[in-house]
Amino acid sequence: MKQVAIAVDGPAGAGKSSISKVVAKELGLVYIDTGAMYRAAALYAIKHSIPITEPALIPHLDEIEIELKNQGEVQQVLLNGEDVTGKIREPEVSMGASTIATIPAVRLKLVDLQRDMAKKCSVIMDGRDIGTYVLPDADVKIYLTASIEERAKRRFLEMQEKGMECDMETLREDIRKRDEQDSGRAFAPLRRAEDAIFLDSTDMTFDEVVATMIGYIQKIR
Ligand code: DC
Numbered sequence: 001m002k003q004v005a006i007a008v009d010g011p012a013g014a015g016k017s018s019i020s021k022v023v024a025k026e027l028g029l030v031y032i033d034t035g036a037m038y039r040a041a042a043l044y045a046i047k048h049s050i051p052i053t054e055p056a057l058i059p060h061l062d063e064i065e066i067e068l069k070n071q072g073e074v075q076q077v078l079l080n081g082e083d084v085t086g087k088i089r090e091p092e093v094s095m096g097a098s099t100i101a102t103i104p105a106v107r108l109k110l111v112d113l114q115r116d117m118a119k120k121c122s123v124i125m126d127g128r129d130i131g132t133y134v135l136p137d138a139d140v141k142i143y144l145t146a147s148i149e150e151r152a153k154r155r156f157l158e159m160q161e162k163g164m165e166c167d168m169e170t171l172r173e174d175i176r177k178r179d180e181q182d183s184g185r186a187f188a189p190l191r192r193a194e195d196a197i198f199l200d201s202t203d204m205t206f207d208e209v210v211a212t213m214i215g216y217i218q219k220i221r
Contacts, residue, residue, distance in 0.1 A: 004029070004122045006217055007130035007138035011179045011190065012094075013151035014144045015201060015209065016126040022210050024124050025073070027217060032068060032117055033075055034127035034134070035097065037110045039088035040066045040079045042096030052099045061109060068117070091174060098178045101128070102185040111188075124217075128182050131193035139220050141196035142213060150202045151175055 006029065008016050017033055024031035044064045045052050067078040077085045087093070100106050107129075114134050118125060127134065131141035146154075152172040159166040182190040192198060197216055201209045 002221075004140075004217075004221065005118050005135050005138045006124040007135050007141045007193070007196070008124060008126040008144055008213075009128055009131050009141070009190065009192070009196065010144040011151070011182070012175045013155045014146050015154065015206070016144050019144065019206070019209050019213060020124045020126045021073070021075075023213050023217070026210070026214055027124075027221075029122045029124045030070065030117075031075060032114065032123050032125040033077075034110070034114055034125060034130065036068065036075070036077045036085075036088060037066050037113065038097040038101045038106075039093050040064075040077050040084055041106055041110070042100045043084055043088050043093050044079055045100065046092065046096055052096055052103075054103045054105065057100070057103060058105055061105060064109075066110070066113065094174065095178065098181045102181065102187070104187045107188055128190040129188040131196045132191050133188040136193070140217050141193050142199055142216065143192040143196040144199045144201060144209070144213075146200060146202040148172060148175060148179075 008020050010016050017035070021031050023029070041064055042052065045057060048060070050056050050060055065080050069076040069078060074085070076083055077088055111134050114125065117123060118135055125135065131138055131143070152168055152175055155171050155175070156166060156168050179190070199209070199212060204212070
């Protein structure tokens with residue numbers, strides 16, 4: 001079967017990762033979570049008390065080594081060999097990732113890694129700039145979104161399930177701020193690619209979104 005690349009972009013909390021993971025499993029694709037890479041880079045800065053600004057970070061870029069390892073159903077994120085899969089999900093890291101992602105030198109380093117991964121096998125890659133910048137020739141591009149209310153609600157339920165403390169208002173505000181920063185940056189901002197399929201999942205169930213995406217991908221396979 002021919003090698004394919006599927007690009008999934010959209011705002012924070014739209015369900016890109018959880019949906020893409022299931023689609024990957026169903027279709028035998030390798031799932032690549034590019035947000036995890038920005039999160040790992042931000043965690044490095046936070047751990048070493050490096051301000052997340054271009055002049056402060058550039059001298060440290062070569063110290064940051066990020067690897068994504070697929071271990072069965074779980075994608076392990078390694079930062080300089082250390083498993084940081086859980087740590088990168090903390091709220092402080094989310095905002096740090098959005099800020100570090102505005103720095104072009106950081107993006108260029110991570111985009112190189114992402115393109116290398118997509119060369120090796122069939123992938124479904126999720127992020128903000130996959131269809132517009134990382135893989136402009138992707139076979140299928142999907143822009144997955146939902147209303148901010150719905151995205152905040154889903155995040156809230158997800159965190160409650162994990163036993164993490166949270167409140168709706170704070171979650172909604174974090175999502176809003178990240179979307180604003182991610183779509184407002186100068187270099188490779190969050191945008192729907194002109195040739196991306198727009199998929200609004202506000203009134204859809206998880207399974208409906210999975211089935212719809214699989215339908216789009218099967219058309220080209
Ligand atoms: O997908 P996520 O929420 O884990 O991503 C965390 C942040 O990383 C997001 O707010 C913006 C940034 N990011 C990016 O700029 N480009 C990508 N391809 C993926 C993520």
